[in-house]
Amino acid sequence: MKQIIKNIYHVGDNECSVYMVDTQSDEGLVLIDAGMNLDMIRQINSHGILFENIQHCILTHCHIDHIGICAQLSRELSDIKFYAHELDAVPIEKPNHDGRTAASWYGVRYEPVKLYQKFTSDTILRIGNYDFQIIHTPGHTPGSISVLVESKGKKVLFGQDLHGPFNEIFLSDLQDYQLSMQKLLGLEANILCEGHFGIFQPNHRVKQYIEKHKRLNQPLL
Ligand SMILES: [Zn+2]
Structure with a gap:
């Protein structure tokens, strides 16, 4: 695990990059995505941060x-709360959506988990001392969201799969994607935490990365 900026960490990479915000409050730790490897998450303990203190995801x-280990996490941490956009809620909460969850690509089974809150629009989630700006950015999937958090005056954007891929099984939509990327560019984030390609900073590198993928993924006319 590595600190990106005060109280914001890159937990590690296991299939996807997992990030964490320490809210410095009774609300404990917030994971941004969970990944597929519980042991990787447990390793936060070796940095003096308690696994048991994860309360939100x-x-x-x-x-x-x-989302692969969410069900395992909920067994180990009985009070953990999961959040997602309502347009991606069905495959997260119900069994037999192996196409939409991409579980069939990975040749594994997905174990569903209950969401505590389903976002229906852009919103601000206040957890402890931090505001988590939830931004609906459909394209890769209908319910894809990006999350913006500020630390030390810097805007940290968790963009996860803004690179794609895009396909029918995921219900991807390149027109929605173009608008979503435009929305993200408008945020002028200082740091981008991506789901598979690492961390980009400062501001102009974030812009460059988003613009590149926006250009590469134009809808067919
Ligand atoms: Zn994805």
Whole structure:
């Protein structure tokens, strides 16, 4: 695990990158996605941060590489609260959506988990001392969200799968995607935490990365 900026960490990479915000309050730790490897999450203990203190998990979308261990987490941490957009809620909460969760791609089974809150629009989630700005960014999946958090005057954007891929099984939509990327560019984030390609900063590198993928993924006319 590595600190990105005060109280914001890159927990590690296991299929997807998992990030964490320490709210410095009774609300404990907030995971941004969960990944597929519980042991990786447990390793936060070796950094003096308690695994047991994870109380929230914001899911950026319904893909197994981001949500695979949620059910395991909920067994170990009985009070953990999961959040996601309502348009990705069905594959997260119900069995037999192996296409939409991409579990069939990975050749594994996804174990559903109950969401504590389903976002229906852009909103601000106040957890402890932090505001988590939830931004609906459909494209990769209908219920994809991005999350913006500020630390030390810097805007940290958790963009996860803003690179794609895009396909019919995921119900991807490149027109929605174009609008979503435009929305993200408008945020002028200082740090981008991506789901598979690492961390980009400062501001102009974030812009460059988003613009590149926006350009590469134009809808067919
Ligand atoms: Zn994905």
